[in-house]
Amino acid sequence: xxxxxxVAIVNDFLVNEFEVDGDEINKDANLKTTLGxxxxxxxxxxxxxxxxxxxxxGEADFKKMVTFDDFYNTIENKIANKNA
Numbered sequence: 001x002x003x004x005x006x007v008a009i010v011n012d013f014l015v016n017e018f019e020v021d022g023d024e025i026n027k028d029a030n031l032k033t034t035l036g037x038x039x040x041x042x043x044x045x046x047x048x049x050x051x052x053x054x055x056x057x058g059e060a061d062f063k064k065m066v067t068f069d070d071f072y073n074t075i076e077n078k079i080a081n082k083n084a
Contacts, residue, residue, distance in 0.1 A: 001053070001079055007072055013048050027069035034068070049075065055082055 014020040018041060024034050037045070046057050055078035065071050 001076075003072065003076055006053070006075055006079070009052050010049075010072060010075065013052070017044070017048060025068060027072070028067055031065050031068055031071055053079055055079055 011022065011025050014025060014035070015022045018035065018037065020035055035041075042062060050056055053075055055075065057074065057078070061074050061078075065074060
């Protein structure tokens, strides 16, 4: 899957499911600060990512993510590893 498609899908569900202001989403923005999600929201996000991309993200994955770019990279890498 192309990165642009990953970014579009992720941004779409963040705006629609988590009511994040789309203008605040950019690759260098701090993921946790911008999203302001609680632990239940992260569980919902894991489910949505699995449904859209067929990959699972765990707690260790989220701990490594600082920016939205990290988030996109993690999903992209998980998809690539799954398809390898």
